[in-house]
Amino acid sequence: MTNLKKYTLKDTWKEWEITLEVDHDQLTVERATLINEYWSDSEYRLDDANQDVVMAVIKMAAKQLVYAFLEFGGGICNTTEAAGYWTRDNLHNQEGWGGTEGNEPFGWCGIRLVSAEVEVDLDLEFQEG
Structure with missing residues (x-):
């Protein structure tokens, strides 16, 4: 049986929201450690996630997708x-995330996007100067 769990991450300032589903049978502590340590600032991400490397990688995946x-x-x-x-x-086939595995929606990293709402509403004021 697959160990799936959904996570919704929100940016309250911009009102962005992204929901990921994680297969925890794939995204193990060992695999999350490989992904986290592949990138610089791995210790910062661990500190930000209270030393939970799996959560650090989930948050990093959400950021990666929001940036996309x-x-x-x-x-x-x-x-x-x-x-x-x-x-x-924008995740699986990017460097450091392990790629895809056939038609598996979770890829090597064990994470998939479920939904996202990342609207850019620029309210710019122009002044002649």
């Missing part, structure tokens, strides 16, 4: 097909 949405100009993802695309192209 921001680079695209923001967006909403609420279908399985779109979530699969975003997960594959």
Whole structure:
């Protein structure tokens, strides 16, 4: 039986929200440690996650996906097909995340995007100067 759990991470200032599903049979402490230590600032992420390396990697994955949405100009993802695309192209196939494994939606890292709402609403005031 698969050990799946959903996590919703929110940025309250910008009102962004992203929901990930994690297969904890895949994202073990050992695998999370490999992912976390691949990147610089691994100790900072551990401190931020109260020394829980799995949670540190989940938060890092959420940030990775939010940055991808921001680079695209923001967006909403609420279908399985779109979530699969975003997960594959912006997480699994990125360096350090282990790639995909066949049609497995969780990839090597054990994380998949379920939904996201990352809207960019710039309220800019221009002044002549």
